[in-house]
Amino acid sequence: MPQSKSAGGRVSRRTLLKATGVAGLAASAGVLANQIYSPAVAGPAPKVRLAWTEVAACHSPLGFGVAKGFYAKHDLDVELFYQGASGQTLIQALATGKADVGAGLIGDWLKPLEQGFDVKLFVGSHGGCQRLLASKASGVTDIAGVKGKTIASYDVVSPPKVAFQVTLAKAGLDPENDVTWKVVPFDLVGEAVKRGDADIAAHLDPWAYSIEKKFDLVKIADTQTGVYEGHTCCVLGANGPFLKANKDALRRLAQANIEVHDYVADHPDELAKWYLDALKPAGLTLAELTEILGSFVLHNHPIGPPLVDQIRKTSEDLKLVKVLDPSTDPKAFAERVTVNLLA
Incomplete structure (x- = not known):
């Protein structure tokens, strides 16, 4: 931000x-x-x-x-x-x-x-200190565009997953059925998006920042702004x-x-x-x-x-x-x- x-x-x-x-x-x-x-x-x-x-x-x-x-x-x-x-x-x-x-x-x-x-x-x-990051190939530029996409995170109940499920729900999306959540190893969240195995990454800083820069991803949400303001x-x-x-x-x-x-x-x-x-x-x-x-x-x-x-x-x-x-x-x-x- x-x-x-x-x-x-x-x-x-x-x-x-x-x-x-x-x-x-x-x-x-x-x-x-x-x-x-x-x-x-x-x-x-x-x-x-x-x-x-x-x-x-x-x-x-x-x-x-x-x-x-x-x-x-x-x-x-x-x-x-x-x-x-x-x-x-x-x-x-x-x-x-x-x-x-x-x-x-x-x-x-x-x-x-x-x-x-x-x-x-x-x-x-x-x-x-968490970010939701989309690949440019996915065409996703905002939360509305997340519907139907695959999101990679590092655990079935990872904090970024839970945090951004809230973001999706408050945007009118079903955080379980309108997207597909994919669990990948902690260090491979960015790689999964790069390879096309997922469209979006949900991760913590400093790793989220690193993969945003390394893979030229687009930040579509974080836990500082939007529904997390304040x-x-x-x-x-x-x-x-x-x-x-x-x-x-x-x-x-x-x-x-x-x-x-x-x-x-x-x-x-x-x-x-x-x-x-x-x-x-x-x-x-x-x-x-x-x-x-x-x-x-x-x-x-x-x-x-x-x-x-x-x-x-x-x-x-x-x-x-x-x-x-x-x-x-x-x-x-x-x-x-x-x-x-x-x-």
Whole structure:
């Protein structure tokens, strides 16, 4: 999504907020957080094991935050735990006690939480990081043109598949019967479109960005605009026992999470340099990483009542595509699976 640039080529905070329509949400989160959180206290820093997906572009602020001392500033000893590349492995990391807190897509959290998984969501991180990309040979240039086409993704319930099923449903299409979904290996989603085995790719960044450029694909939807305007994509959740024993530490973790995402939103070049040096993502240059990270909606990090509202919206979307049970009340569910650290 094109963004206006501030001096020095960086994406400005004001531009991001205007572009996504979440200025009020982000501002309220920051103001409320500053009112409620206390400064770092003396004494041993509490240990927090934070599960993340290290190669996911949208998780890079977490690693950057640890490396640059954002969490230590709030008297926290954060240890990153690589949980794998799926929502299932995130849930396993928390369920088996390998991590205390995890960062994940809302769409990955909600079904396990509906089934009683003992985790509470407590702060958002950013807006969307998924793309729906069509080959030029397919002739598809918008969502209406997707009808009758084949879409490649990497799992039968991959987050991009679920996300864009919502997009299709809200455009009046049947997300199961009006299109054909094709499961291919994670690294071959773009190749499937190139070979003509599929017309469209549904993928996550940075891989979605890479195949868009590599195969000259046309972006017809993403999870930042359209039906996802102003929606939060990823949130942090804490397992129940850790929350009960460490609520103050979680308040400070939430504050640090907000601060690091605000910082990298205004300094995507610094984040990209750290990402390139520390994680060495294959096939991506510093300029490309800066472009990817600079396009993210990194000021969209609701906490308290705004987070409940975001979970309610996503719950309604997941009911629409039959991921959540028909009997689930989105508002009551959102209130049950979140914790208000501002209370």
